[in-house]
Amino acid sequence: MCLDLQALYQEIILDHNRHPSNFKKLDQANYVLEGYNPLCGDKIILYLSLHNNLIQDIGFQGEGCAIFTASASLMTEAVKGKTVEEARKIFKLFHDGMTTSKDNHIPFDKLSVLSNVKKFPMRVKCATLAWHVLKTMIDPVSDDLDK
Amino acid sequence: MCLDLQALYQEIILDHNRHPSNFKKLDQANYVLEGYNPLCGDKIILYLSLHNNLIQDIGFQGEGCAIFTASASLMTEAVKGKTVEEARKIFKLFHDGMTTSKDNHIPFDKLSVLSNVKKFPMRVKCATLAWHVLKTMIDPVSDDLDK
Amino acid sequence: MEMKPNAIDLVRDDFPILKTSNRNRPLVYFDNAATTQIPSQVIKAMTDYYIYHNANIHRGVYELSERSTLLYEGVRKKVQNFIHAKSDKEIIFVRGTTEAINLVAHSFVRQQLKPGDEIIVSEMEHHSNIVPWQLLCQETGALLRVIPVTNIGELAIDEYEKLLNARTKFVAIMHVSNVLGTINPIKQMITLAHAHHATILIDGAQAIAHLSVNVQDLDADFYVFSGHKMYAPTGIGVLYGKKKCLSKMTPYQGGGDMIEKVSFYALPVFADFPAKFEAGTPNIAGVVGLGAAIDYLMQVDLSLLRAHENKLVDYALSRLINMSYVRLIGQSDTRISIISFVVDRVHAHDVASILDVNGICIRAGHHCAMPLMERFNVPATARVSFSFYNTFSEIDHFLLVLEQIRKMFLCV
C-alpha cells in the first residue's frame, strides 16, 4: 500500500470507522445539534450532556465517510469528561493543526492521525464537521466572514 | 495613398458623398420607409413615387458615413425611371455582388465601385442599408431566417 | 470492428494532460462526465486567438475586430451544423447548460405561467434542471410534476404519459443521466409533449459528446449543452431554440449588443435573436475553443471512437457485475459510458480518495442529483465516466484498486 494512502487511512482510522466510540443517542442530553456537509453528504447529530460547564457525556449518530466517522469518534473520546474550557482548548489545538499549512501534527495523542488529512484538502471538511458542530454548541456566536 | 484605401474611398464615392444625387424629400411620394443601422447609426428615409409598377421618382434623406451616402445616391440613380421588375434585377445584381465571396465586380457600371466594400465586412451593412430599404418597399415579405 | 490499439494512442497524444500525474501516479482520468479534457488543437486555437485575433466583436470596423467577429460568428454556423439546426440564428451562446436552462425559464416559460399550470421534470434530473423550475413555480404558483425512475434507472414513460395534461405548459428532461448513464427516449417524449401542446427542453449536457444530435429530427423546442463536456473549455455553452420559440422570448440580461436603441425618453428597442440574448461582451475565446472542439470531433473517426467508448463501458460493467461487494446504481441497457456504484460498507468518498491516491480520478457524491440519491436511498455514489481516450488497462487498474479497497475496509 502506498505511503500517502497509509497516511490517510491509518489502522486507527479504519478501526474507529468500524467501531466508533460513543456512537449512540444520548437520551439525557440537554444539547443536541445537527450538522451536514453538502459536499459529501456527511450527516451528524451530536448529543451533549453538559452540566456545570462539564461535558459529562457525549454521543453522536450519523452517516458519512471513514474520515468523518473516525474524526467524530476521536473527538468524543477527547472531550468526554472535560470542562468546556478544556474542550475549547482541544478544539483549538485540533483546528490549528488542521488549518496551518505547516506539516506539524496535532499535539494530542490519537488525534494526530487526523493531521494527515491535510494532504487532501477536499477531505478536510470531512475531518472537521463533527468538531465544528461541537464548537457551535459550546460557542454559539462566531462571524465566519471576518476570520 | 495605399491601395486598399484607394479601393474603398474611390473618387466616385467621395463625390457622391459630397454631392449625393436625389438627396431630397419627395413630397409627392406614395411610399416612404425609414431604415436604420444600429452599428453605425446610419439613418435613411427613402421616398418612392411608384405608379403603374414604374419608379417615376425617388429621393432620400438621412445621415451616415460616406459609404452609406454614396451607395444610397448610386442606388437612386440606378433605379430611377425603372420598373419594379428592373429594380428587382438591379437589387439582385448588387446583392449577389456584395455577398458572394468571389472577387467579381457588380456588373452595373458605376455600382461596381461598391464591390470593394466587400474587403471590409464590417462596412458592408453601410453599403447595403439603402438597398434593403428599397427591397422592403418593393418586396415587403421575406423570411430572413431561412435565407 | 476491432479497435486498433494505435488509434486510441493517437487520440491520447492529442490530450497533453493525459501524460501528467495525479498524486504522483500516472493520471487515469475517469471523471469525464464532470468535465472532459482539452485536446491541444483546441488549446492552440484559443492561444492563437489571443496572439493574433483578440479584439472585441461586432462593433469595431477595423480588421482585427472583423477577424474576431468572423471567428465568433463562424462558430455559430459550426454549432448549427453539429446539431443540425435549421439556422445559425437559433444558436445562442451562454456560459453553460445551467445558464441556458435559467434563460429559458426566465425568458420563455415565466411569462406563460399561471397558478395551477404544470411543469414536468424527472426524478433523475441534475439540480440545474430542477432548481430553476422550483424557483419559477414558487414565483408563479405553477406546480412541478415529477416523472419517477424505475429500479433499473429508466424513466417510467407510462407515468410520464399520465402526467401530461392540458395544464402541462413545459417539460424539461435530460437526454442522458449524469449518474445512471441512461439514454432517455427523448424523441418519443418530445412527440408526447407536443401532442399535449407543451413545449419541451432537452438537457443535452451528457449526450452531446457521446451521441449524434439532430435537433430537427428530434423536433426539440430547446436543446442545451455545455462546451466543457465536449472537449471545449468551461465558460461556454449553447442554447438551441426553435425560431418560433426564440421569437416569443423576452430579454434576459440587459446591456450592450442586445439592444438597437436606448433613450431615456422611450423604452429600449431590442435587437433580434441571437444578439438579443447575448448582452455584454461574451466569452469570445471560449466560443473559439468550442468551434475548435467541433472541428476536432469532425476530424477524428468519431464512430470508431464511440464504439471504443461502448466497449469500455461493456467491459467495466461485465467485471463490476461479478463483484459481490459492488452495487450498480442504474442498469439500463440503453446507456453511455457512465457507471455509478456503491461499495458495500465503504463510503463513496473513501472509495474516491483511495482511487485518487492511485492516480485514478473518479467522482463521488450526489452528482448534483440529490432527488435521485433519495430515490435509490444512497447518500452518495461513486461514478466512473469514460471518454474515448480511456483504455482497457486503465479499467483493469481501477478494478484492482477496488479489490484493495474491499480488503482494506472489510477483511484487514
Next chain:
Amino acid sequence: MEMKPNAIDLVRDDFPILKTSNRNRPLVYFDNAATTQIPSQVIKAMTDYYIYHNANIHRGVYELSERSTLLYEGVRKKVQNFIHAKSDKEIIFVRGTTEAINLVAHSFVRQQLKPGDEIIVSEMEHHSNIVPWQLLCQETGALLRVIPVTNIGELAIDEYEKLLNARTKFVAIMHVSNVLGTINPIKQMITLAHAHHATILIDGAQAIAHLSVNVQDLDADFYVFSGHKMYAPTGIGVLYGKKKCLSKMTPYQGGGDMIEKVSFYALPVFADFPAKFEAGTPNIAGVVGLGAAIDYLMQVDLSLLRAHENKLVDYALSRLINMSYVRLIGQSDTRISIISFVVDRVHAHDVASILDVNGICIRAGHHCAMPLMERFNVPATARVSFSFYNTFSEIDHFLLVLEQIRKMFLCV
C-alpha cells in the same frame, strides 16, 4: 520622472499581438477601452491550466480537481487584495460587467422596489448600466432619474444632490466614462447616496485598469468590472458586494454549486455567498487568466506605466486641440486615457476605416452610450483609448492619418 524608452519596449514584449499586423500594416491598437490585449504571462497561465490542472471544481476529491479548485479560489483572494475588499467571500465571479449589473438588479434591487421608488443613473452611462434599470422600472413601476452631463463632459453633481430624496432606493454610476474618459467623483457620490440611505453600485469597467481601486475606502456597496478590460480574457468579470448587501440577496441562476439541498418535497436550501451566485460550472480558465492578469499588474511598475498613459493622453489632447477640424467630446481635466472626437464633415466610421487601412484600430460609433450621443447631438464619435503599451510614435502616426483624412474629404 522621465519615461525610459526601454521600459515601454519591455512591456510591449509581453504582448505578442503587438507584433502582428492589421490590414498588412503594423498593428497600432488604440481600442483598449473596448478590450485590452493579453500578455503572454496570462496566456501561459491559461494554457498551463488546460495542460496540467483542468478539472471541474469544488466537487472532486481527487488531486487534479483539488488543484483546479485551489487555483480558482486563490484568484478570489487575489481579487480581494487587488480591490482591497474585506473578505474574499465578497468577490463573485460573473461573465463581465453586464452580468454583474443584471445580477444586482435581479437579486438585490428588484425585491425592494415599490411603484414610485426611484433609481438614479447618469446620462453618460453605458447601456449595460441603463437597460437593466429600465427593464426593472418597467416591471415594478419604479422611476429612473438621470443625472445630466455638463458641456465639458462631467456629471452635474449639484443636480445629483437635487435628485436624491427619500424615494431614492438605488444609485448606479460609472467610475470612468467609456466615451469621455471623465473620472467621476464617486467617493463623494457614494457619501451622498448613503446620506440618503440609498445603496450604490459603481460600474468600474473603465476604471479598473487605470486607477487604484479601494472599495473599503470608497465605501462602495457594489463595485463591478470585466476582466477583458484589464489584460485578462473575455468571459470573466467580478461583482464585489459588501457582505451586508450580499446577504440580503435572492438567488440569481439556479443550479449546481449554489445549492445545499434539493428535494421535491421541500424548497431548495441555498448555499452561502459567493457560491450562491455562481450556479453551474464557471469559466475556470477565465478565472485563472484574471488571476494571472492581477499578478502581472502587481509585478510591473504600475505607477510608472500609469504615468506613461497620462503622458500619452496629454500629448494627444494637446495636438488634437489645435486641429480646427477636430471637435473633442469630453474636456474634463480629471480623466483617463480615453479621447472621443468628431471630424468635421467626416463620419466617425469613415475616420475609423481610413485609420484601419493604416493599421490603426480605433472605435467609432455610439459606444453603447446612445443617450450620451444624444446629449452631445452627434450620431457617433471616433474614440481612441490608450494602454501603457502604446507609444508616442503611434500617436504621431495616428495624427498624420487624421490630416490625410481631412485632405481626402475636404480639399481633394
